[in-house]
Amino acid sequence: MARVMAMSRLTAHPAGILGGGGAAIYVLFIGLPVIALLVRAAQQGDFLAAVTGDLALTALRLSIMTSVISMAVVVLLGTPFAYLLARSDSLWARVVDSLVELPLVLPPVVAGVAMLMAFGRGGLIGPGLENIGITLPFTTAAVVFAQIFVASPFFIRAAKLGFQSVTKDYEDVAQTLGVSPWRTFFRITLPLAGPAMFTGLGLAWARALSEFGATMMFAGNLTGETQTMPLAIMTAMDTSLDSALALSVLLLAGSVFVLVLLGLLTRRKWQGR
Amino acid sequence: MIQQNGGAVAKGWVQCQVGNFRLDTEWEIAPGQVLVLFGPSGAGKSTTLRSIAGLLRPVRGHVEVGGRVVYDEDAAVWVPTHQRRLGYLTQQYHLFPHLKVADNIAFGLRDRNSSDSKDRVAELSSLLQLGGLDDRYPWELSGGQQQRVALARALAPRPAMLLLDEPFASLDAELRRTLRRELRTMLAHSPVPVMLVTHDREEALALGDSVQVINEGRTLVTGEPLDVLGQPGQGRVARLVGVENLFDLAIQERNPRDGTMTCVAEGLRLEVPLDAHLSGGATAEGEQDRVTVGIRASDIILAKEELTGSSARNRLQGQVVSVESRPPGYAVTLDCGQPLRCHITGAALEEMSIEVGQQLWAVFKASSCFLVDETPAAETAFRG
Secondary structure, three states: OHHHHHHHHHHHOHHHHHHHHHHHHHHHHHHHHHHHHHHHHHHOOOHHHHHOOHHHHHHHHHHHHHHHHHHHHHHHHHHHHHHHHHHOOOHHHHHHHHHHOHHHHOOHHHHHHHHHHHHOOOOOOHHHHHHOOOOOOOOHHHHHHHHHHHHHHHHHHHHHHHHHHOOHHHHHHHHHOOOOHHHHHHHHHHHHHHHHHHHHHHHHHHHHHHOOHHHHHHOOOOOOOOOOHHHHHHHHHHHOHHHHHHHHHHHHHHHHHHHHHHHHHHOOOOOOO | OOOOOOOOOEEEEEEEEEOOEEEEEEEEEOOOOEEEEEOOOOOOHHHHHHHHHOOOOOOEEEEEEOOEEEEEOOOOEEOOHHHOOEEEEOOOOOOOOOOOHHHHHHHHOOOOOOHHHHHHHHHHHHHOOOOOOOOOOHHHOOHHHHHHHHHHHHHOOOOOEEEEEOOOOOOOHHHHHHHHHHHHHHHHHOOOOEEEEEOOHHHHHHHOOEEEEEEOOEEEEEEOHHHHHHOOOEHHHHHHOOOOEEEEEEEEEEEOOOOEEEEEEOOEEEEEEOHHHOOOOOOOOOOOOEEEEEEOHHHOEEEOOOOOOOOOOEEEEEEEEEEEEEOOEEEEEEEOOOEEEEEEOHHHHHHOOOOOOOEEEEEEOHHHEEEEEOOHHHOOOOOO
């Protein structure tokens, strides 16, 4: 009832009319290319063959494997880090906090070059790593590094906001009830911040799956080793538009799947406090 | 029947420093007794609770809970919060929003799935009238129910001391009274020492076995609730506890035979108790000629005609300047040369059909007037 009234009041409001127009244009702008992609892919005859082809499956497998690894690293290291950022108000924490946003504004290609300068053959610590038998550039590990670099801020920021929304009073009360700080974290803080963390994980995962620039620079484009889905699409464009289309649809489906899955996980059974 | 085994005195003292704020306080509470910390916001009441709970580290101090030293700076004793066996109730309850009522109550129990735990939860739910709410989430409860769940959760692990931080502040007056009564009953069942923070005078009187008035981090006075809050002897305390009428009067005549004296101010003439007992020392040599007198609004009787032939020593005539609702009754202000605030019931207001502009008589005994010491040195000094 209230919502209906608010809506009708909005449509009479100039902001409502402008906003409605804007929304329509936006939906078209985003929706049209997606629909076009699906229509063109459906029109081609050997869509299934392209989707299940070697190129596609190899790239898909690599994309899934690397993104799962990078997300595991991001969650394991990013969660305590985000908690620290949320609870600390020291100058140090604030400086680090703004550093977290750097990868968001840095062009991925630049990130790739920077990582090459650090871990590459002639890089800052690359030779040292090589001495102990570790070579990073142009390996599958480099793909994971690139994904972590560009995608982690999405998770860390969301997790930090999630932890901040759990006021310290909940933790205080839990401890007065005889529950240790560790158990309090797992029984109170983590479940309450969970929805926000899943949202962040969804965004980070989608970003890792679509990562292109930094991977290209730092990991290269080796089939089966560093050629993830976006790189495979780029490569396929040179030879056959059809397989590029098929791969694109596959990646689109994968991204939508991740969003829907995590969307389901972020639904909470309780309401705001 | 709930039997607590926390039958030990809770006592201690702390000195805390939070930013520029300094707190210096001490307490001693017998099992089953309620000590009310009374004072304005920012006085240091919550800081006291938090330092007892171990949520804040004092600069110095010694805290005993359940017969055990949980903090002593000099002896380097620091027991972390979760091992102090406390029940801590916050003003916003902080029920865990992702847990159902039963899980909230059982949160502090060791083995939550044991039959003992289930019995304990059932026992507390029935005692606090929470039956049938086990599967609800906190947001599905009314304010009073939330408060009861928070109390049940705090009591479930059988704490050795209860810390209540304005537990009824966000409830309406009616519910507050009911819950106060329930809390009293609970305490009879489980005799643990209770420290209760409030700035509500009525609450302090209803629940406190003793009252400690604190302001700006210092204890001004500790004593029986009626002594401290009814006729406070100190000016600062009187203002803090909200004595409605405070007059600055000149002493005109002392009548030692009656134990009274006559004091005047512009348009006002009062019979008040003799100032011989006044602490503060000013009366020892040269008697002072000015005095501050307090009268509680609820000690004043309003009459339509002059009440002659009564024992009341004070009869003042004045015009009604305002009538305000002050649940559960009304506050009537008379202009008797100086404004005089009186509290009456709604029934009295109707019966007398009191209106603004009306002439009324205010009647009260000399002993309803109490002298207030304005000497600033009246603070209780601590381990000096």
